[in-house]
Each structure stands twice: as C-alpha cells, then as structure tokens.
Amino acid sequence: xxxxxxxxxxxxxxxxxxAPLAIFLLxxxxxxxxxxxxxxxxxxxxxxxxxxxRVHGGSQQAGQADTQMVLDQMAGTVLTGTSxxxxxxxxxxxxxxxxxxxxxxxxxxxxxxxxVTAPRELIPGTP
Numbered sequence: 001x002x003x004x005x006x007x008x009x010x011x012x013x014x015x016x017x018x019a020p021l022a023i024f025l026l027x028x029x030x031x032x033x034x035x036x037x038x039x040x041x042x043x044x045x046x047x048x049x050x051x052x053x054r055v056h057g058g059s060q061q062a063g064q065a066d067t068q069m070v071l072d073q074m075a076g077t078v079l080t081g082t083s084x085x086x087x088x089x090x091x092x093x094x095x096x097x098x099x100x101x102x103x104x105x106x107x108x109x110x111x112x113x114x115x116v117t118a119p120r121e122l123i124p125g126t127p
C-alpha cells in the first residue's frame with residue numbers, strides 16, 4: 001500500500017478538528033473587541049460625570065446624572081448591568097462605572113470597570 005493510500009481522508013479529519021478551534025479563536029478576538037469598546041464607553045461616561053461633579057457648584061447628583069446620560073446614549077447592548085458610584089469629598093471627585101461587556105461567547109460575563117478621579121475646583125474660603 002502506498003503512502004498516499006494511508007492518508008486518504010486525513011484532510012477531512014484535520015478540518016473537523018481545526019475548524020471549531022479557529023471559530024473559537026475568532027470569537028475570542030471579537031469578545032476582546034466588545035470588552036475594549038465597553039471599557040471606552042464606561043471611561044467616557046465616568047469622565048463626563050467627574051467633570052460635572054468637580055466644578056465649583058458641582059455635586060454628586062450632577063455627576064450621577066451626567067454619567068447616566070452618557071451611558072443611556074452610548075451603552076446600548078454593548079455595556080449592560082451598569083452601576084455608577086460618585087464620591088465628592090474634600091478636594092477630589094471620583095466617578096466609578098462598572099458593568100459587563102456584551103457576551104459574544106455564550107455564558108461568558110466579562111466585567112468592565114472604569115474610574116476617574118479629578119481635583120475639585122474650590123474657591124478659597126468656601127467648603
């Protein structure tokens with residue numbers, strides 16, 4: 001029997017084994033892109049919120065409202081289960097956004113976290 005005769009059908013077996021692995025790797029790349037996009041959305045929302053909270057006369061409520069507004073406009077289904085925390089204390093304001101990136105791979109919940117801290121604009125002699 002020749003060498004070619006013993007290898008008949010081996011290409012089918014190789015494709016059967018390699019195709020699911022290639023598809024899984026492709027899905028991992030797309031999942032990473034979704035996570036990166038969701039992280040950028042969370043970062044943009046936190047940055048907008050901290051700008052509203054840090055200005056003179058700004059408040060936790062203003063930071064919360066602006067952050068939520070950006071999330072409502074941008075997140076869609078890419079960033080889900082969001083939670084916003086605003087802390088305005090002393091000389092700093094901090095906004096933290098957490099959530100989950102859209103799952104491309106079923107059952108995979110990829111967490112997203114973005115936090116921005118900035119100094120508050122204080123006028124001397126005011127609290």
